[in-house]
Amino acid sequence: MKYSYRLSDGVHILAYISIAPTASLSSTSIAASIEANPSVVRKLMVELKKAGLLTTKNGSAEPRLARSADDITLLDVYRAVEASQSILHVDPRTNMQCPVGANIQETLNGVYDRVQQAAEQEMQAITLTEIIDGIQERRRQSL
Amino acid sequence: MKYSYRLSDGVHILAYISIAPTASLSSTSIAASIEANPSVVRKLMVELKKAGLLTTKNGSAEPRLARSADDITLLDVYRAVEASQSILHVDPRTNMQCPVGANIQETLNGVYDRVQQAAEQEMQAITLTEIIDGIQERRRQSL
């Protein structure tokens, strides 16, 4: 498959708005920073808005964080933009006539849930502030 | 992308060999349990063999676990068969002329690594024995 960059691009959008609030914040400008298509950026922004992370203004390029960067976690962005919501996927088509095929799906669901929760717990511990600070720190060091 | 069922199918192969050692263990029989293509199963088995989880015999259907099911973790199978090895993916193409685009990749790599480690730690705690027991338990309850 083609890998999804939705989470990375979603974070990029929020970080860009936070870091460069004086620059143009049109979907075209943000897309130039990501090197993505403005339409893709607009679609992601709609998802971020639905999730309550972003406010926008139809017709005008004035996106703002809907709440403090301290209060936005990687998990929030993940849930907002990722289509799948699961990092591991149980094969949905196994032979139900076979003892293994009939019972492996539920079993794997159980263990995959544990992996998912571990990943989500770590994602919840990472704030947008932390990511913004990381970008700013690297920026300073490269000057 | 199309979701990968390689991990699920890899576990299925190992579990099938453990649970049904008296049945035919040909790639065709295993594939019938997974409802997958025998060729796909053979390719996965080659990966499992390379990773030291499975022994096979060319020309004869006698696959065996290379070590105790207690000593095989979900992480072992994940590393053996998954092409990507990463659950999250940093967008590799951002604008290096932009302060955000130039520094977000490294920053995200750092935080994604933490999420990856949390997930892998949990995967390492899940053994093939545990999965086999889960399948057997469900099997008993459905009789």
Add this chain to the structure above:
DNA sequence: CTAAACTGTTACTTTATAAACAACAGGTTC
């Protein structure tokens, strides 16, 4: 000893998801 079955391998096709691209109706700003 040979026929059947199997593995290991290669090559090609199909399918599924995401991103790129294009276009436009309607809102906003100056």
Add this chain to the structure above:
DNA sequence: GAACCTGTTGTTTATAAAGTAACAGTTTAG
């Protein structure tokens, strides 16, 4: 009202995975 913007729809392209086919060489059974 001209320029720019968002929100939205639809189409195309790229890519990873699975399906399919084929076959050389190995093993096993009769």
